[in-house]
Amino acid sequence: MITSLDPITVTGNPGKAPTVKADWPIKIAKTTSKVLNAGSGRTVDASATINVNYVGINARTGKSFDSSFSRGSATSFSLDQVVTGFKKGLQGKKVGDRVLVMMPGTDAYDSQGGASQVGINKGDSLIFVVEIKGTSYKTAEGTAVTPAAGLPGVTVKKNIPEVKIGSAKKPASLVVQPLIKGEGRKVTAKDVIQVKYRTWSWADDDLIEDGYDGNGVSGQMSGVIEGWKKGLVGQPVGSRVMLIVPPDLAYPKGNSTPSIAKGDTLVYVIDILFADEASS
Incomplete structure (x- = not known):
């Protein structure tokens, strides 16, 4: 059980699919996030709709289970529609940030018994590297x-x-x-x-x-x-x-x-x- 994100190494340039390495398997008890590359854009609200590029890694196997990079385009969704750990890890971050997020199974897919279709078991911790490209406004500004x-x-x-x-x-x-x-x-x-x-x-x-x-x-x-x-x-x-x-x-x-x-x-x-x- 790790208590910080220091054992995880992320390499590669922003805008490209990152390489994520650690001594698999690893677990974490609490959702933790770290800004790898800082942006200077708008702040992401807790219920924002965001536009991101990301890769998801199963921390038990070290294998990617989802990647917008592999699909060739960024994706958009509301933080109210994703797993709790993703929301916890990104709220308060800024557009332009590249963020490393790790979450325990309780903030991921444990409530659904895992996600067997992509190889996630109940109890698996997940890792995401996320590049925040855009976020919604709360009201009109300009x-x-x-x-x-x-x-x-x-x-x-x-x-x-x-x-x-x-x-x-x-x-x-x-x-x-x-x-x-x-x-x-x-x-x-x-x-x-x-x-x-x-x-x-x-x-x-x-x-x-x-x-x-x-x-x-x-x-x-x-x-x-x-x-x-x-x-x-x-x-x-x-x-x-x-x-x-x-x-x-x-x-x-x-x-x-x-x-x-x-x-x-x-x-x-x-x-x-x-x-x-x-x-x-």
Whole structure:
């Protein structure tokens, strides 16, 4: 049983699959992590969605059981969807960090009886070398943009946007108005995105959908309404965008949940927290 990561040697340059050596088998009692190469990017939140390259090693055998390097591309997932040790090891780290993480079976696959399909037995400690390439935002961040004249008014209270349509003239076509311009990668039509958003009905100026709680929602761009597809592609991650979407690009026949009347124009304010190309 080891108590630190000193007995583990990691060689190879960042960006390439590392070589991990130790006197196998080894075990550890508590999830432990160490930054091998320090980055200077955004800090990874406990429930963040991250984009990483990684290799996983079974510390009983010294053999790799999973590697994004071997698949040829980085991968993205929420830290709420991975084994506990992976989350413990990466939260608080920074984008650009290369991190060595070792976890006991209790923080890995013991609760599932192991993972026999990849040779992991109950009780096996696991090692990961992870390169953090990106992490989600908690809220929009960037440069404020002054909206064009004649649009609904947007105010922000405790970082939650409010829209007042008031006397604004309803547009006949899609309006895309950035409110904050982020500095992340630009959204593409092939992406999975994570957003926080709110929806208002133009007809009665009412808030009809509120998705600003928690970490927001995730989905593929291929599955969103046409107004979002047209309005969000090309917007940088970190941005806050107001979309005014006519019914032909939203719900021309209306909708039950959320309740939207036939022919209603919708106003969205959307924080783009994360985007990455969907896995094929």
